Amino acid sequence: MIHNGFQPSGRDSRGKVAEQVNQRPPACWSSLKRWLQVNEPQRFTVRHTSVYWYSEPVDFGEHRMMFRPRSGHDLRLVIMQLKITPEPARLRWLHDIFDNSVVVPTFDSQATELAFESEVTLEHFEAPHSDYALERYATTFPFAYTNEEASDLVNARNRP
Numbered sequence: 001m002i003h004n005g006f007q008p009s010g011r012d013s014r015g016k017v018a019e020q021v022n023q024r025p026p027a028c029w030s031s032l033k034r035w036l037q038v039n040e041p042q043r044f045t046v047r048h049t050s051v052y053w054y055s056e057p058v059d060f061g062e063h064r065m066m067f068r069p070r071s072g073h074d075l076r077l078v079i080m081q082l083k084i085t086p087e088p089a090r091l092r093w094l095h096d097i098f099d100n101s102v103v104v105p106t107f108d109s110q111a112t113e114l115a116f117e118s119e120v121t122l123e124h125f126e127a128p129h130s131d132y133a134l135e136r137y138a139t140t141f142p143f144a145y146t147n148e149e150a151s152d153l154v155n156a157r158n159r160p
Contacts, residue, residue, distance in 0.1 A: 041123035043078070048118045057110035067118035068101040079121040086111045 048067060071077050084091075088105035096102050137143050145153060 041076070041125050043121065043123050045119060045121045048116070050116045052114040054112045054114075057112055059110055060107040060114060062104060062106050065103050065105075065116065066100050067103065067116075068120065069122065070099060070101070074125045076123040076125075077120060078123055079119075081117075081119045083115075083117040085113065085115040085117075 067082060068080055069075065069077065082103065084105055086107065086109055089108035090106045092104045092106075094102050094104065137146075
C-alpha cells in the first residue's frame with residue numbers, strides 16, 4: 001500500500017529512503033475518508049418488462065429505448081442486462097443530445113409478441129446535503145425567477 005507517495009517500508013516508489021516516513025495525508029484525504037465511511041453505497045436492482053401481443057404476425061419498425069441510467073459521482077451502474085424478444089437483427093447503442101444512453105433495435109422478422117426485459121443493478125452514494133445559498137424569494141414554492149435567471153432558463157423550461 002502506498003501512502004502519500006511512500007510505501008510502508010519508508011521508501012518511495014523509486015526505492016529512495018524517505019526523509020519523513022510518517023507523513024500526514026493531505027487534509028482532503030481525511031474528509032474523503034470521512035465521506036466514504038458515512039456514505040456506504042446502497043445497491044439496488046431495477047427490473048422493467050414490457051410485452052406487446054398481436055392477433056397475427058406483424059413487422060416491427062425501429063424502436064428507441066432508454067433503459068440504462070446515466071452514471072455520475074453519486075450513481076454507478078454495476079450490471080445491465082437487456083433481453084428483447086424476438087431477437088433483433090441489429091442492436092445499436094448511442095447517446096442523445098442530453099447524453100442519455102439509447103438502444104435502437106431493428107428487426108428482420110415478423111412475430112405475434114414483442115417483449116423488452118431490462119435489469120440494471122446500481123450503486124447509489126448518498127451525497128451529504130449541500131448548504132446552498134438560497135435567495136430569499138426562493139424560500140417558498142412556487143416562486144418567480146428574476147428576469148435575468150428566467151432568460152438563462154428559457155431553453156430548459158421549454159423542453160418537450
